[in-house]
Amino acid sequence: PxxxxxxxxxxxxxxxxxxxxxxxxxxxxxxxxxxxxxxxxxxxxxxxxxxxxxxxxxxxxxxxxxxxxxxxxxxxxxxxxxxxxxxxxxxxxxxxxxxxxxxxxxxxxxxxxxxxxxxxxxxxxxxxxRLHRALVRQIETHGGRVESNMAVTNFAGAGDRIAWVETATSARPLRHHAKAFLLATGGILGGGFESNPSGHVWETIFDLPLTVPQGREHWFRPAFLDPQGHPVYQGGVQTGADFRPGLDGAPRYANLWAAGSVLAHADPIRERSREGLAVASAAGAVQAILAHLGHPAALSTSSPAGQPAG
Ligand SMILES: Cc1cc2nc3c(=O)[nH]c(=O)nc-3n(C[C@H](O)[C@H](O)[C@H](O)COP(=O)(O)OP(=O)(O)OC[C@H]3O[C@@H](n4cnc5c(N)ncnc54)[C@H](O)[C@@H]3O)c2cc1C
Known part of the structure; x- marks a missing residue:
């Protein structure tokens, strides 16, 4: 600043x-x-x-x-x-x-x-x-809308796509239809994952498969400061290079992307990469969405995500 x-x-x-x-x-x-x-x-x-x-x-x-x-x-x-x-x-x-x-x-x-x-x-x-207000102003200037404090409680798939998500309100659930959905619910700390006492961990909105070990005995290595870190912190939603969740390289839904602390195969606390991972992966996922939608603001696919072509 x-x-x-x-x-x-x-x-x-x-x-x-x-x-x-x-x-x-x-x-x-x-x-x-x-x-x-x-x-x-x-x-x-x-x-x-x-x-x-x-x-x-x-x-x-x-x-x-x-x-x-x-x-x-x-x-x-x-x-x-x-x-x-x-x-x-x-x-x-x-x-x-x-x-x-x-x-x-x-x-x-x-x-x-x-x-x-x-x-x-x-x-x-x-x-x-100040930064938050500036970002919201930018989104609104470009015709977007920001709704806070609306927890997604349900969704519906239609074929290989997400048709809508539903948020809780004081009266009745509200449905939101969109061409593209970006999951950025923050993993364990953000509330995007839940776990039970037996060690089962799940993604709370779409029940996406997680790479987190499904048993408490596999969450941690014996040494607190193990140089390899702990599996529970490295697990999450696995995506392809285009940030669409899917375990085997095939997207689980054609119009769902993921970014931030929900992502698998990072160890953001040990790497000290938390906010950086969130910002960089959000930029990459948004670029992938723009490209998918054929939006003119999409960068050339020949340049790495987040870097302007040429
Ligand atoms: C006090 C504090 C200090 C930090 N300091 C640093 C620092 O100095 N440097 C650094 O790199 N990182 C820092 N971090 C970490 C950094 O803030 C996070 O890594 C980063 O915010 C992760 O971004 P995210 O968008 O993936 O998830 P989050 O910021 O966790 O956002 C997830 C959002 O999803 C919402 N959500 C969850 N479930 C649902 C649902 N069902 N429906 C709707 N919304 C839902 C949550 O309410 C939350 O608003 C700090 C974190 C904290 C708490």
């Missing part, structure tokens, strides 16, 4: 990490100490909490909303001018506005007279909320 660029560690300018007394989960002294240990010039300052909020127990989202008020920004900018030494870059917790983030950040930077960068915080993460 643009508001994090001024914090680049290959920039030799010294860092001033600024926190607020009483703010939860943001410790500038600790951050500056760790930076200094790696040879980076950094120091920390605490400012009074009531500079940014009159609330006694605000979370990061509340604080970001408060900084959208120009009066709060001016008070903070004045305080930053008072503590920053010439040539220092200022690191603040990521609370510089939500809907008006760009304006809040740039105005604060201009008024404080120093480059300002944000440091992501523990949840609730304001940069994450």
């Amino acid at each position: 643009a508001a994090q660029l001024a914090g680049r560690l290959d920039d030799p300018a010294p860092l001033l990490i600024v926190g607020f007394q009483g703010m939860r989960d943001f410790y500038p002294t600790l951050a500056a100490h760790h930076l200094a240990q790696t040879g980076i010039r950094a120091r920390a300052v605490y400012l009074p909490y009531d500079l940014i909020s009159g609330r006694r127990d605000a979370n990061n989202v509340h604080l970001a909303q408060e900084l959208e008020a120009p009066a709060h920004r001016q008070v903070l900018a004045h305080a930053l001018r008072g503590v920053a030494a010439p040539g220092e870059r200022i690191g603040l917790p990521a609370i510089l506005g939500i809907d008006q983030h760009a304006a809040v950040w740039r105005e604060l930077e201009a008024a404080a007279g120093a480059p300002i960068f944000e440091i992501p915080t523990l949840p609730p993460s304001v940069p994450g909320i």
Whole structure:
């Protein structure tokens, strides 16, 4: 994000990490100490909490909303001018506005007279909320619709295709028809797989075959830190190169794709690839869907998934 660029560690300018007394989960002294240990010039300052909020127990989202008020920004900018030494870059917790983030950040930077960068915080993460809202806006701008909190409870197949899925509502189940369906229910942690005490693991919507061992005694290797990892974390929905689920290379349904943590043959925690796997496989699956639908936005099939042809 643009508001994090001024914090680049290959920039030799010294860092001033600024926190607020009483703010939860943001410790500038600790951050500056760790930076200094790696040879980076950094120091920390605490400012009074009531500079940014009159609330006694605000979370990061509340604080970001408060900084959208120009009066709060001016008070903070004045305080930053008072503590920053010439040539220092200022690191603040990521609370510089939500809907008006760009304006809040740039105005604060201009008024404080120093480059300002944000440091992501523990949840609730304001940069994450901004990103989510931007993605939803993009989808809606392109004619899409995002429905949250609607659990898929049923589906119907028609020949080799999924005809519809049904979601729970407060009144009666709602049917959704589509040309293509992308399963991204997150595996065990996301709720896409369930298990019972005997060790049977199943995919909750389409009951797709899983490569997870169907017996608790086969889930784990004896050594906790076995370099090969544990089979239960490596199992999931097996797909072909086009991300369509199917155990033997043949797609189980012609119009069903899968992406993210549901996928088999990865060990995302051990690989530290979790979010990367989710984003890259989603891009690959969407490309495969576009190609299947003959959509003009589909990339050439001669280029690897996710890379523009030419
Ligand atoms: C606190 C936390 C911190 C993390 N930090 C990092 C990090 O720093 N780096 C990193 O790489 N990864 C991190 N991860 C992991 C990363 O968020 C996941 O790997 C990634 O979100 C997986 O994406 P996904 O889309 O496959 O599944 P998920 O993000 O799990 O999404 C699955 C979605 O499907 C929904 N769903 C499930 N069943 C149904 C159903 N029947 N009907 C409708 N919806 C359904 C779930 O509600 C959920 O919204 C973190 C995860 C957590 C929880």
